[in-house]
Amino acid sequence: MxxxxxxxxxxxxxxxxxxxxxxxxxxxxxxxxxxxxxxxxxxxxxxxxxxxxxxxxFPLKQIRQIVSSTDFDRMEAMELHHKLLLEKRIRLERMIETLEKTMKHEKGEINMSNQEKFAGFDFSSNPYEQEARERWGDQAVDESNAKLGSLSKSEQTKLEEEMNAIYRKLAALRQLSPESDEAQEAIGEWYRFLNRLGSYSLEAFKGLGQMYVDDERFTRNIDKFGEGLAVFMRDAMAEYADRRN
CATH class of the missing domain: 1.10.1660.10 (Multidrug-efflux Transporter Regulator; Chain: A; Domain 2)
Known part of the structure; x- marks a missing residue:
């Protein structure tokens, strides 16, 4: 077409x-x-x-990450969509019911409490995104953050220094090809470091590298060590994962 x-x-x-x-x-x-x-x-x-x-x-960047993942299963996604849309329908029906009652309240036909006026509203989070994150998203990042939070201040400082040292090493290599032996050795050190904090499969490692570029917060922080480092790391991480799959 x-x-x-x-x-x-x-x-x-x-x-x-x-x-x-x-x-x-x-x-x-x-x-x-x-x-x-x-x-x-x-x-x-x-x-x-x-x-x-x-x-x-879902934002477009996250949709792209999900549907382009090598472990994306269309039938599994449709089952999730079905479940989440049913949940959304229930929520919308509650909001419609609240709206109809509010209209009657405004006409003086019924009385509503303030609590009843907001039944069905919930903007605190996106429950649909959370469920998808657990399947295709960055759960390994969350695991790492949780582990870091359980460490003492001195242990966190030591890990941060080690992490920054790897960033500086990679920044010094960013003018080389991401496929070079030097780049692959350094990015391998990054992979092993991350797996001390969480559980990163090679595919998750590759996806994390893409996130470094897709999410401007990652890009901004990583590029503090050198302009273009986030892109360099993404490409090196993808190469590292592809060689071992």
């Missing part, structure tokens, strides 16, 4: 599809000799997954 046909089918704009292509979220599998994008049935299936995640409030 051509891009305009896909946009009409999915109820989104052509500009949105172009944006998904530009950020690497959804590339059309084929192009014509004239350069027109052609979407296959497989592309449409992936688009459906993307739109479900969007409906549940």
């Amino acid at each position: 051509m891009v305009k046909e896909v946009a009409e089918l999915a109820g989104i704009s052509v500009r949105t599809l172009h944006h998904y292509d530009e950020i690497g979220l959804l590339h059309p599998s084929q192009t014509t000799e004239a350069g027109y994008r052609i979407y296959t049935d497989e592309d449409l299936a992936k688009l459906q997954q993307i739109l479900y995640f969007r409906e549940l409030g």
Whole structure:
């Protein structure tokens, strides 16, 4: 299907599809000799997954990370979507009920307590994102943070110094190819360091490297050791994982 046909089918704009292509979220599998994008049935299936995640409030960067993961299972994702959308429906039904009661209250037909006026509202967190994080997200990062929090102040300081030393070593190598022996030896040291704090599979290690670039908070902190270090580490971590898979 051509891009305009896909946009009409999915109820989104052509500009949105172009944006998904530009950020690497959804590339059309084929192009014509004239350069027109052609979407296959497989592309449409992936688009459906993307739109479900969007409906549940996920940011595009996280959707890209999830659907591009090598262990992403479409059926498992659909089962999760089904569960979360049912939960969302229940929440919306409660909010609709609250709204209807509020309208009657405003007309003087019933009395509502202040607590009843806010039944169904909960903006404290995104429960859908939390469940997906547990399946595809950065649970290894959370485990590491929890372990760090259990250490004494002196132990934390020692680990921080060791971590910064690895960052400085990698920063000094960032002009080399991420595939070089020097870069791979240093990034291997980073992998072993992280696994002292948590449990990082090679795939999780690769995903963490991508997060260094996708999440500006990581990029900003890592690049304090040298401009472009986050990108260098991402590429070196991906190479390290790919060589061992």
